[in-house]
Amino acid sequence: MSALKYAGMDDTDSEDELPPGWEERSTKDGWVYYAKISLCVLCFFADLPYGWEQETNEKGQIIYVDHINKRSTFFDPRQAFTVEDVVVKPKRYDGNSSALEILQGRDLSDKVVLITGANSGIGFETARSFALHGAHVILACRNLTRGNKAASLIQDEWHKARVETMMCDLASLRSVREFAQAFKAKKLPLHILVCNAAVCTQPWSLTEDGLESTFQICHLGHFLLVQCLEDVLRRSAPARVVVVSSESHRFTGLLDSCGKVDLALLSPPKKDYWSMLAYNRAKLCNILFSNELHRRLSPHGVTCNALHPGNVMYTAIHRSWWLMTFLFTLARPFTKCMQQGAATTVYCAVAPELEGLGGMYFNNCFRCLPSLQAQDDGSAASLWELSERLVSERCGGVQAL
Structure with a gap:
């Protein structure tokens, strides 16, 4: 038996060369043996690790x-880093994972990310996480003062962060179109669009477009935004749209007696309005919109998924109702932190295993099934048709910008 075979290696016809990573050694009393070595990659002329x-x-x-x-x-x-360290092992994430943990080691310097409602809460943590990993992040906010403050906080944390704020009020279809026009003027690609902005427990009010504000801010404004930026997304493919929904979508319905999505339920008169129910309906719209958007755009390299950010997330979204604020304050020790709340959004935006996949719903970084109506293709098509009609009636539809 040869020394190499004794060392657990295949025999070889060559007496001059050893396989890569092996070397010949000898003991003090003259015995020859063969050892497998682990070469250290010094790489002094290579780039430093990202970050x-x-x-x-x-x-x-x-x-x-x-x-x-x-x-x-x-x-x-x-x-x-040694040779063995280069092996990438897949990792599973869960409700305890943070957005920065999911992005660890990722270089997003070639990505442009647009996030609505990014000046506070999980939207801010989502923007911060992307920016700290090199992405060019656009904060689409209705309040420029708060948006600029959020951008400054990120840039104070890392002076090279590429963050900018742009005005976009989802309660105004005119503002959404103006934002899309201003964004296109920058001649940037768009690789990740996060539809994050939302309101909850709002008192009844109508937008300047004559629609109930929760419905327009949570759904219709985002619908128009994606429509206006569709050509940019398609040119930037592969691109992803991520829609932040909620588990509360399960506690409502949208259909009339004919099986069509009922506008009277989505934008009710004041006497029929209940703020929490309006929020639940808007979140159901988010999933139906995500599914239909994926069906329409996935052939062009644009995928879309919806998600629930976490159970009993403590954010400022409930600030307009004192009772909800009180209940969230009591529950705060048991809720996710903002970084954990942003994790599923980030996962849907960058996970390699989701490349080319969409039309799904995620919770705690895991795919799960939404409500039966949220899975209904007919409801998704009906909502899309209604949304197109509402936009067309109020601003002439989506025209080339």
């Missing part, structure tokens, strides 16, 4: 700074 920068401290010493995890070291991080 690291080389700097000089006040003493003139070279240090390496990890801006994402806020740490520094004198040790070159490129020396920390």
Whole structure:
């Protein structure tokens, strides 16, 4: 038996060359043996790992700074990776995962991300997570002051973050069209569009377009936004649309006696209005819209998924109703943090295993089945038809910008 076969290797006809990663060694008493070595990849001429920068401290010493995890070291991080470390192992995420955990090691510097309602709550954490990993992030907000403050907070955290704020009021179809026109003027691609903005427990009010505000802000404004930016998404393919819905979609219905989506339920008069029910209906619209959008755009490389961000998320979305604020305050110790709340959004936006897949609903980074009506293709088509009619009646439809 040859020494190589004894070492657990195949025999070889060559007496001069060993297989890669093996070397010949000898003991003090002259016995020859063969050892498999693990080569350290020093790569001093390669780029630093994503998120690291080389700097000089006040003493003139070279240090390496990890801006994402806020740490520094004198040790070159490129020396920390061996050949075996290059193997990528798939990881499963759950309700305890954070957005930054899902993005760990990802370089998104070639991506443009647009997020509605990104100045606070899970929208802000979603924007922050993408920006800290190099993406060019657009905060689409109705309040520019709050939006600019949010952008400044991210840039204070990392001076190289590419974040900008643009005015977009989903309660105004005119504002949505103006935003789309301004975005297109930048000549940017659009790889990820997150329909995140929402209102809950709002007092009854009509928008300038004559529709109930919860319905328009949560659904119809996003419907028009995606319609206006469809050509940009298709040119940027593969692209993803992510729609933030809620488990509360299960506690309502939208159909009239003829099986059509009923506008009277989505935009009721004041005497028939209940704020929580209006929110539930709008969240059901989110999933139906996501499914139909995926059916229409997936042949063009644009996929869409809907999600629930987390159980009993504590955000400012309930601020207009004191009772809901009180209940959320009591439950706050048992809720997800904002980073965990943003995780499923980020997962749907970047997970490699979802490339080319859509028309699904996610909760805690897992696919699950929504309500039966949310799965109904007829309801999705009916809502799409109604949404097109409402937009057409109020602003002449979606015209080329």
